[in-house]
Amino acid sequence: MKKTLLLYWAPGGNVELAARAICEEIGTGKVEMCDVASFDITRLDDFENFIIGSATVGAEDWRDTRDDNKWNEFFVKTSGFDLSAKKVAAFGLGNQILYPEHFVDSLGYMKEEVEKRNGKLYGLWPSSGYKFSDSEGATDGYFFGLALDHDTQPELTPVRVKSWIEMLSKKMAF
Numbered sequence: 001m002k003k004t005l006l007l008y009w010a011p012g013g014n015v016e017l018a019a020r021a022i023c024e025e026i027g028t029g030k031v032e033m034c035d036v037a038s039f040d041i042t043r044l045d046d047f048e049n050f051i052i053g054s055a056t057v058g059a060e061d062w063r064d065t066r067d068d069n070k071w072n073e074f075f076v077k078t079s080g081f082d083l084s085a086k087k088v089a090a091f092g093l094g095n096q097i098l099y100p101e102h103f104v105d106s107l108g109y110m111k112e113e114v115e116k117r118n119g120k121l122y123g124l125w126p127s128s129g130y131k132f133s134d135s136e137g138a139t140d141g142y143f144f145g146l147a148l149d150h151d152t153q154p155e156l157t158p159v160r161v162k163s164w165i166e167m168l169s170k171k172m173a174f
């Protein structure tokens with residue numbers, strides 16, 4: 001049984017690309033990866049570590065269940081799931097050039113949802129090396145998880161993933 005689960009949304013773009021890079025860095029035999037809409041939530045308790053990935057796509061109300069972001073549905077369905085004994089880390093995709101006032105906001109929503117379930121986010125990531133003016137996903141010089149801008153800094157994605165996983169492996173012991 002693998003002890004780490006990586007859940008992501010959406011499939012087919014940069015989030016999935018980053019998810020694959022993260023799994024490869026951890027070692028594919030050590031982590032199960034699934035898009036969040038396909039995952040059978042009755043299996044959640046089989047895992048000790050969770051890595052959750054999303055992109056900020058600018059919805060006014062990110063949690064509007066009518067949009068096609070499947071994280072919304074997942075969070076509604078798992079509202080009673082207790083994360084206090086689990087380790088959770090988040091990664092978020094964004095574009096700091098086009099959206100400097102909302103860069104990787106989704107990391108903030110992830111934090112909020114994890115904390116509602118008595119969990120906390122591991123793998124905070126320094127916000128130096130990015131240019132943005134505001135983010136729901138950052139405070140005091142740190143993002144709440146790994147921030148990736150694969151639109152404007154694709155060359156940095158592999159190195160960022162590598163050092164984030166190095167850092168996380170101390171906490172999550174993959």
Ligand SMILES: Cc1cc2nc3c(=O)[nH]c(=O)nc-3n(C[C@H](O)[C@H](O)[C@H](O)COP(=O)(O)O)c2cc1C
Binds near residue numbers: 010055056102150
């Ligand atoms: C309609 C739209 C709105 C976006 N809004 C934001 C935003 O508010 N903040 C941000 O950091 N990135 C924003 N982005 C950039 C995406 O998060 C980025 O391109 C990401 O890599 C997309 O991941 P995907 O290919 O998996 O969908 C937006 C992209 C689109 C297409």
